[in-house]
Amino acid sequence: MSPLLTVSPHFRRPAALLTATAALILTALLAACSGDGPHYALKNIEGLVPALDFRLTNQDGQAVTAADYRHDIVLLYFGYTQCPDECPTTLTTLANALHTLGSRASQVRVLFVSVDPRRDTTAVLKRYVSNFGPEFVGLRGDPSELTALSKRYRIAYHYEAPDKYGNYEVDHSSAIFVFDGRGRARLLGQSDDTAQEVASDLRRLLAST
Numbered sequence: 001m002s003p004l005l006t007v008s009p010h011f012r013r014p015a016a017l018l019t020a021t022a023a024l025i026l027t028a029l030l031a032a033c034s035g036d037g038p039h040y041a042l043k044n045i046e047g048l049v050p051a052l053d054f055r056l057t058n059q060d061g062q063a064v065t066a067a068d069y070r071h072d073i074v075l076l077y078f079g080y081t082q083c084p085d086e087c088p089t090t091l092t093t094l095a096n097a098l099h100t101l102g103s104r105a106s107q108v109r110v111l112f113v114s115v116d117p118r119r120d121t122t123a124v125l126k127r128y129v130s131n132f133g134p135e136f137v138g139l140r141g142d143p144s145e146l147t148a149l150s151k152r153y154r155i156a157y158h159y160e161a162p163d164k165y166g167n168y169e170v171d172h173s174s175a176i177f178v179f180d181g182r183g184r185a186r187l188l189g190q191s192d193d194t195a196q197e198v199a200s201d202l203r204r205l206l207a208s209t
Contacts, residue, residue, distance in 0.1 A: 040187055040204065041197035041198075041201050042176075042178065042188060042189045042193060042197065042201050043187060043188040044186070044187060045177075045188045046184065048185070049153065049177065049185035050153070050185065051066075051179070051183045051184055051185060052066040052069070052074055052076065052179040052183040052184075052185070053066045053152070054066050054113075054141075054145075054152075055141075055145065056113065056139040056140060056141040056145060056149075057139065057140055058137055058138065058139055059125040059129060059137060060122065060126065061122045064139070066183055069109050069183075070181065070182070071107075071181045072107055072108060072109045073107060073109070073178065073180060073181060073205050073206060073209070074108075074109050074110075074178070074179040074183075075094060075109070075110045075111065075176055076111050076113065076177040076178075076179065077090060077091070077094075077110065077111070077112055077113070077175075077177075078113045078114075078150070078155050078172055078173060078175075079091075079113075079114070079115065079172060080114050080115050080119070080120055080170050080172070081114065081119070081120050081124055081125065081128040082116065082119060082167075082169075083169075083170070084169070086174060086191060090174065090191045091129075091132050091136070092132070093191070093193070093194070093195050093198065094110050094132070094136075094176070094195075094198060095133050095136070096195035097195040097198035097199040097202065098110075098133060098135055098199075099133075100195070100196075101199060101202060101203065104206055105133075105135055106135070107181075107206060107209070108135055108202060108206075109135055109136075109137055110132070110136045110137065111137050111139055112125070112128075112129055112136060112137065112138050113139045113140070113141075113146075113149065114138065114139065114140045115146065115150075115157040115170055115172050117142070120138070120140055121140075122138070122140065125139075125140060126138060153175075153177060155172070155173035155175055156172070156173050157170055157171065157172040157173070158171045158172075174190055174191040175189070175190065176188070176190065176191075178201070178202075180205055180208075180209065181209045187201055187205075
């Protein structure tokens with residue numbers, strides 16, 4: 001199990017994106033206010049988001065699909081390895097949440113989908129996710145696969161203009177989609193959710209599996 005992680009408190013949110021994720025959060029909030037279901041710290045999106053479905057390449061260069069992660073609780077997050085703050089902060093929060101689960105963390109997978117596949121090769125992804133723990137898996141796809149997946153979950157990303165050295169940043173949605181062991185979308189998290197909130201909800205999902 002990975003030790004508890006910390007990162008610098010300096011944090012810059014990505015630039016505002018024209019994305020349906022915000023609308024999805026609002027819909028989830030309204031549903032949560034009117035429903036009689038169990039209370040979660042994260043947003044309850046059951047029935048609002050498509051089931052987990054993808055075909056991508058993992059950090060070891062192997063073709064994988066959503067079926068490879070059935071029976072695990074899956075946290076799906078879109079980002080990129082050269083992200084200066086949003087991604088490492090969010091992934092550290094998730095790693096700290098998993099750390100509190102003890103042996104049950106082995107039943108959870110964090111799928112980190114790169115929105116910058118040009119720079120995020122399988123080798124780069126493997127080095128990056130290894131910093132957060134064995135439950136983290138790096139995934140990448142070709143442009144058409146990435147576009148299809150981003151449309152499925154209504155997330156957005158935008159490449160900034162490169163500097164004179166060719167370096168660039170990628171603005172991207174910060175949503176964390178949580179799927180149960182049957183691949184059903186259950187919860188929606190954001191980068192400002194705490195490790196304690198995430199861990200509490202994961203325990204509830206694990207107990208119901």
